[in-house]
Amino acid sequence: MKEFYRDIFEYHHHFNQKLIGEITTHFNVLPERTFPLFCHVLNAHHIWNSRLLGISNSFTVQQVHELSACASIDDANYATTLRILDDIDFNKMITYKTFAGSEFTSRVNDILFHVNNHSTHHKAQIISDFRQKDIAPIALDYIWYKR
Numbered sequence: 699m700k701e702f703y704r705d706i707f708e709y710h711h712h713f714n715q716k717l718i719g720e721i722t723t724h725f726n727v728l729p730e731r732t733f734p735l736f737c738h739v740l741n742a743h744h745i746w747n748s749r750l751l752g753i754s755n756s757f758t759v760q761q762v763h764e765l766s767a768c769a770s771i772d773d774a775n776y777a778t779t780l781r782i783l784d785d786i787d788f789n790k791m792i793t794y795k796t797f798a799g800s801e802f803t804s805r806v807n808d809i810l811f812h813v814n815n816h817s818t819h820h821k822a823q824i825i826s827d828f829r830q831k832d833i834a835p836i837a838l839d840y841i842w843y844k845r
Contacts, residue, residue: 735824
């Protein structure tokens with residue numbers, strides 16, 4: 699399972715970096731929601747990494763970063779996730795609080811799957827934004843990445 703998640707998070711890291719370039723190129727013509735949505739993907743990944751490690755988190759869910767900071771945020775998220783994959787038992791239960799203050803307990807494996815699924819969902823929205831503006835989006839298909 700660790701190798702599967704390594705591969706999935708490497709895929710997301712690879713395409714996050716490519717999307718940063720595409721967003722940079724088309725920043726002024728993309729819909730207003732596109733860049734904040736991409737920041738949300740980075741923020742959520744950071745927040746879940748912090749919860750998994752039991753450390754304080756410095757991001758908010760809707761925080762918008764400087765575009766120039768996004769690549770390093772994504773690099774840090776990816777490196778932290780690799781450490782999590784090496785160090786934390788996937789069956790371990792993690793108790794955390796939401797920003798609304800509600801407490802939940804979830805299995806590490808379920809959280810990792812959620813982070814992946816959440817990222818995929820919002821990347822599809824971002825690609826839709828590109829198409830809405832008649833910009834040919836990069837292909838984010840996992841199978842193309844594996845080829």
